[in-house]
Amino acid sequence: MEYKIALLPGDGIGPEVVAEGIKVLQAVGDNFGHSFTTNTGLIGGCAIDETGTALPEATVALCRESDAVLLGAVGGPKWDNPDAKVRPEQGLLGIRKALGLFANLRPVSVHPLLIDSSPLRPELLGDVDLVVVRELTGGIYFGEKRRERDANGEWASDLCLYSQHEVERIVRVAAELARTRRNKLTLVDKANVLETSRLWRSITTRIMRDEFPEVQFEHMLVDACAMHLIRRPSDFDVIVTENMFGDILTDEASMLLGSMGMLPSASLGAPAPDKPVRMGLYEPIHGSAPDIAGQGKANPLAMILSVAMMLRHSFGLEQEALAIEASAASAVESGTVTGDIAKPGQSAKTTGSVGDAVAGWVRAVVVNP
Numbered sequence: 001m002e003y004k005i006a007l008l009p010g011d012g013i014g015p016e017v018v019a020e021g022i023k024v025l026q027a028v029g030d031n032f033g034h035s036f037t038t039n040t041g042l043i044g045g046c047a048i049d050e051t052g053t054a055l056p057e058a059t060v061a062l063c064r065e066s067d068a069v070l071l072g073a074v075g076g077p078k079w080d081n082p083d084a085k086v087r088p089e090q091g092l093l094g095i096r097k098a099l100g101l102f103a104n105l106r107p108v109s110v111h112p113l114l115i116d117s118s119p120l121r122p123e124l125l126g127d128v129d130l131v132v133v134r135e136l137t138g139g140i141y142f143g144e145k146r147r148e149r150d151a152n153g154e155w156a157s158d159l160c161l162y163s164q165h166e167v168e169r170i171v172r173v174a175a176e177l178a179r180t181r182r183n184k185l186t187l188v189d190k191a192n193v194l195e196t197s198r199l200w201r202s203i204t205t206r207i208m209r210d211e212f213p214e215v216q217f218e219h220m221l222v223d224a225c226a227m228h229l230i231r232r233p234s235d236f237d238v239i240v241t242e243n244m245f246g247d248i249l250t251d252e253a254s255m256l257l258g259s260m261g262m263l264p265s266a267s268l269g270a271p272a273p274d275k276p277v278r279m280g281l282y283e284p285i286h287g288s289a290p291d292i293a294g295q296g297k298a299n300p301l302a303m304i305l306s307v308a309m310m311l312r313h314s315f316g317l318e319q320e321a322l323a324i325e326a327s328a329a330s331a332v333e334s335g336t337v338t339g340d341i342a343k344p345g346q347s348a349k350t351t352g353s354v355g356d357a358v359a360g361w362v363r364a365v366v367v368n369p
Helices: 013-033 045-051 057-064 091-098 112-117 164-179 194-209 224-233 243-254 301-313 318-332 351-364
Strands: 001-012 035-040 067-072 103-109 129-135 144-152 151-156 186-188 216-221 239-242 264-268 282-284
Touching: 013 035, 013 194, 013 301, 013 318, 013 351, 057 067, 057 091, 067 091, 067 301, 091 164, 103 239, 103 243, 103 301, 129 164, 129 243, 164 186, 164 194, 164 216, 164 239, 186 194, 186 224, 186 243, 194 224, 216 224, 224 243, 239 243, 243 301, 264 301, 301 318, 301 351, 318 351
Parallel strands: 001 035, 001 067, 067 282, 129 239, 186 216, 186 239
Antiparallel strands: 103 129, 103 264, 144 151, 264 282
């Protein structure tokens, strides 16, 4: 089968890490006998410069015609004006909404050799293996925004709006994922203050009671969760939460590894019963890092691991996904890493040399018939 993939490299280090992801994907195709076709579109700051918008219609059309999307990163100092009417981040929000990508999965596990890279005590990290399932197309990021002036000065508001349907579908994704793991789901909300959180809690409690009674369920306030992610991160299995809380908590969780350069993500739509693939957008959680762009310092492993998630969640290619993940682990174990996770005295490798090494290990994997 031929798989069509839209590439949205974006800004900063985005093009560099996407190039390494494609290098590894080509190795998968060579070794496992798959055909991957890629086409490139504009998003973010580079799209603003060329078209005046962060998400051109041509990019949306390209993604809709594809089976999955690989995205690098968007933004940078050139476009870093919060009052600007057109901003790179609008491209991210727009493509998620346009493709109906409502479920964002961000796995966090700590390789034993990277424990020393984390600012946390080593004894807290040995058994960390969690996934945050973040609702991606609702909430305060997409609600009506107002900024006005009256007799008392300026004021602003951001509407946080969630429907029953939006909450139900993301909770079911998270609960089904928990079934395949350690059978534990934590809802993170702010139900002591926010009405939207009270809606989330009542709906989630009902679904877990009626549809997933075998899954251990707890709810936790977001401020408590932020604390416990540092105090006892290994206690978490699957966390489900709304858009803004998930955005913040996953950036915090990335520091369990000591580097955002190690964390992939998948943004998924609803499965289509008449299609063998599931649309998804896959990207590292790190930003565009313009300070190191073009210097060969960017860690490509999060992008490479995002490719593995694409193979697993969109194409159902589990053996191929495992081959990439094992090869990325081999890079860490052999010291073939960039400076952000290199140990003291260990020479840092370039972005391209890490990608070359992972691709080489993928090609060497023995394919089971």
